[in-house]
Amino acid sequence: xxxxxxxxxxxxxxxxxxxxxxxxxxxxxxxxxxxxxxxxxxxxxxxxxxxxxxxxxxxxxxxxxxxxxxxxxxxxxxxxxxxxxxxxxxxxxxxx
Amino acid sequence: xxxxxxxxxxxxxxxxxxxxxxxxxxxxxxxxxxxxxxxxxxxxxxxxxxxxxxxxxxxxxxxxxxxxxxxxxxxxxxxxxxxxxxxxxxxxxxxxxxxxxxxxxxxxxxxxxxxxxxxxxxxxxxxxxxxxxxxxxxxxxxxxxxxxxxxxxxxxxxxxxxxxxxxxxxxxxxxxxxxxxxxxxxxxxxxxxxxxxxxxxxxx
Numbered sequence: 001x002x003x004x005x006x007x008x009x010x011x012x013x014x015x016x017x018x019x020x021x022x023x024x025x026x027x028x029x030x031x032x033x034x035x036x037x038x039x040x041x042x043x044x045x046x047x048x049x050x051x052x053x054x055x056x057x058x059x060x061x062x063x064x065x066x067x068x069x070x071x072x073x074x075x076x077x078x079x080x081x082x083x084x085x086x087x088x089x090x091x092x093x094x095x096x
Numbered sequence: 097x098x099x100x101x102x103x104x105x106x107x108x109x110x111x112x113x114x115x116x117x118x119x120x121x122x123x124x125x126x127x128x129x130x131x132x133x134x135x136x137x138x139x140x141x142x143x144x145x146x147x148x149x150x151x152x153x154x155x156x157x158x159x160x161x162x163x164x165x166x167x168x169x170x171x172x173x174x175x176x177x178x179x180x181x182x183x184x185x186x187x188x189x190x191x192x193x194x195x196x197x198x199x200x201x202x203x204x205x206x207x208x209x210x211x212x213x214x215x216x217x218x219x220x221x222x223x224x225x226x227x228x229x230x231x232x233x234x235x236x237x238x239x240x241x242x243x244x245x246x247x248x249x250x251x252x253x254x255x256x257x258x259x260x261x262x263x264x265x266x267x268x269x270x271x272x273x274x275x276x277x278x279x280x281x282x283x284x285x286x287x288x289x290x291x292x293x294x295x296x297x298x299x300x
Contacts, residue, residue, distance in 0.1 A: 012119040085115035085124075088295045091246035093238030094123040094190055 012082065013096060014038065014048055019057065019071060019079045028061075028070040097282045098142045104285040105135030108292055123186045130182035137175025144168040173220040180227035187234040221265050228258045249291035256284030 009017070021037025022029045029037075035045050049069060052058040057075035061068045071079075086096050109131030116124040148165055155161065235251040263277035 010119070010121065012121070081118060084295055084298060085119060085121075087246060087298055088111060088115060088292070089121065089124060090242060091238075091244065091250045091291050091295065092123075092127060093187065093234060093242075093247070093250075094121065094127070096119060096121050 010096060014040070015052060015057070016079065016082050018045070018048055018052060019075055022058070022069055022071045023076075023079065028068050030066060030068060034069060097278050098138050101282055101285040102135045102138035102142065104289045105131045105138060108288055109135055111292060111295075123189055126182050126186040126189065130179045130186070133175050133182065134179035137172050137179065140168070140175070141172040144172075170220075173224070176224050177220060177227070180224055180231065183231045184227050187231065221261060225258065225261045225265065228254065228261060232258045246291045246294055249287045249294070253284045253287035253291065256280045256287060260284065 017038040018034055018040075021034045024037060025033055031042075031045060031049070034040075034049075035042060038045065040048070049058060049060075052075070053060055055074075056072055057078050059070045059072055061070055082096075089096050109128050112124045112128035112131060115121065116128055144165075148161070148168070151161065232251070232254045235247070235254045239247040239251040257280075260277040260281035263273045263280060267273040267277065
C-alpha cells in the first residue's frame with residue numbers, strides 16, 4: 001500500500017524524514033533544504049528540529065552566520081533502527 | 097517441532113515489542129501481543145502434551161485426567177484464537193489508517209494421536225481457520241503490492257499456518273495428517289524466522 005494514501009505522518013516518520021533529508025545532504029544541512037526534503041512548514045520544522053536536538057539526534061552549528069543541522073551518531077543509529085523496524089512492519093503490511 | 101515454533105513466535109513478538117517501544121506504532125503492539133500469546137499457547141501445549149503422554153503411560157485415563165486434557169486443549173485453542181484476533185485487529189487497524197480503504201510418520205502420529213485428538217475442538221478450529229484465512233488474504237495482498245521477499249515470507253508463513261489448521265481439521269479421517277499439520281505449522285514459523293533474519297541483517 002503506497003504511503004501517499006496515509007492521512008497523517010506519525011511523529012517517528014516526521015523525525016525520519018528530517019534525518020533522511022540531512023543524510024542525503026551528506027550528514028549536515030541548512031533548514032531550507034531540510035524543509036523541502038521533509039515536506040514541512042518552517043514553524044513545524046523548527047519545532048521538530050528542537051525536539052531532535054533535545055533527543056541528541058541532531059546538532060545545531062553556526063557556520064559563517066548560517067545555521068547548519070548535523071546528524072549525530074545517535075541520529076544515524078536511530079535512522080538505521082527505524083529502517084529495520086520499517087522493513088519488519090512492511091512485511092506484515094503495517095505502514096509506520 | 098512445536099517447541100521450535102513457540103520459540104520463533106516469541107522471538108517475533110519480542111522484535112515487534114522493540115519496534116513499538118522505539119516508534120510507538122499501535123499495530124506493532126498488537127503484533128507483539130499476538131505472537132507472544134501464540135508462543136506461550138504453543139509452548140504450554142508442548143509441555144502439557146508431554147506431561148499427559150508420560151502420565152497415560154503409567155496411569156489409566158480417569159475422568160479427572162480426561163477433563164484436565166480437555167481443559168488444556170481448550171486453553172491452547174483459545175490462546176490461538178486470541179492471537180489470530182490480534183493479528184486480524186492489526187490488519188483492520190491498518191486499513192483504517194489508510195482511510196479507504198509415512199511409515200515412521202504414521203507411527204509417530206499414532207503415538208501422539210489420542211492426546212491431540214482430545215486437544216482438538218472442531219468448532220474453535222473453524223473459527224481459527226476463518227481468522228487465519230482473513231490474515232493470509234491480507235498478507236497475500238500486501239505481497240502483491242510490495243513485491244518484497246520479506247512480505248512473501250510473511251504470506252507463506254501465514255499460508256502454511258492456515259494449511260496446518262486445515263490438516264488438523266481433517267486428522268479425524270487420516271491420522272498422518274496430524275504430523276503433516278505439525279510440519280506445515282513449523283514451515284510457517286520458519287518462513288517468519290527467515291523474514292526476521294533478513295530484516296535484522298538489513299542495514300547492519
